[in-house]
Amino acid sequence: MIVIPMAGRSQRFFDAGYTLPKFMLPLGGESVFAHAVGSFAAYFASQVFMFIVAPDEDIIDFVAEEADRIGIENWRILPVDRPTAGQAETVEIGLDKGNIPDDAPITIFNIDTFRPGFEFPGAWFAGLDGWLEVFEGEGANWSYVRPAEGDLPLAAETAEKRRISNLCCTGLYHFARAGDFRAALAAERLAPQAAELYVAPLYNHLIGRGGKTGYSLIDPADVIFCGTPQEYQALLTPA
Numbered sequence: 001m002i003v004i005p006m007a008g009r010s011q012r013f014f015d016a017g018y019t020l021p022k023f024m025l026p027l028g029g030e031s032v033f034a035h036a037v038g039s040f041a042a043y044f045a046s047q048v049f050m051f052i053v054a055p056d057e058d059i060i061d062f063v064a065e066e067a068d069r070i071g072i073e074n075w076r077i078l079p080v081d082r083p084t085a086g087q088a089e090t091v092e093i094g095l096d097k098g099n100i101p102d103d104a105p106i107t108i109f110n111i112d113t114f115r116p117g118f119e120f121p122g123a124w125f126a127g128l129d130g131w132l133e134v135f136e137g138e139g140a141n142w143s144y145v146r147p148a149e150g151d152l153p154l155a156a157e158t159a160e161k162r163r164i165s166n167l168c169c170t171g172l173y174h175f176a177r178a179g180d181f182r183a184a185l186a187a188e189r190l191a192p193q194a195a196e197l198y199v200a201p202l203y204n205h206l207i208g209r210g211g212k213t214g215y216s217l218i219d220p221a222d223v224i225f226c227g228t229p230q231e232y233q234a235l236l237t238p239a
Helices: 011-015 032-043 057-070 087-097 178-190 200-208 229-236
Strands: 002-006 049-053 075-079 106-109 130-136 143-147 155-160 167-175 213-217
Touching: 002 032, 002 087, 011 229, 032 057, 032 106, 049 057, 049 087, 057 075, 075 087, 087 106, 087 178, 130 143, 130 200, 143 200, 155 200, 155 213, 167 178, 167 200, 178 200, 200 213
Parallel strands: 002 049, 002 106, 049 075, 130 213
Antiparallel strands: 106 167, 130 167, 143 155, 143 167
């Protein structure tokens, strides 16, 4: 299952004068939504897509129309009727409202990130409890993975807005079992590592109990970000 949490307020865009949520904005003849979700075009016929949205009829109608238009065969829209404490809680509400069983694998992805031609990593990753997608980058405003010692791409630690390595997350997070996500979030609530409940730090709870979390390293050129008005404008007027 591909889970797209998109119940945020797009506040930076509204503050910048935009009148639509960022995922509804036009970009190159498509919507930002179509670019982001189109990352998974190879799986439109094989994966269930869950869109977790604000309880706004215009948004619900837009997502339904776009999901049909771009060719997703099996999709669900789940409105969240209250503000949440962060992306992880938004996902939890969607999983619970959707009655997603604990043994179901879930892949979480941001609605403001594009991964053209995405494919799931190789078979080795299927044996892990979870994995994150990363690229080598700069700055201190990402989620991060600190690699474990050894030659295998395993994580020793994850962090949010705390630069523990140069491996920055693209916003794609996979859990082999939804139940692991739920248990990790419950543990995170007891001692949250950040002001919001982010997804990346949840992997520390899997790692702490002996679970294997990996990271899939991609080229920075293979990911496009559209989460701020500046990034959106840059995509509208490329150099």
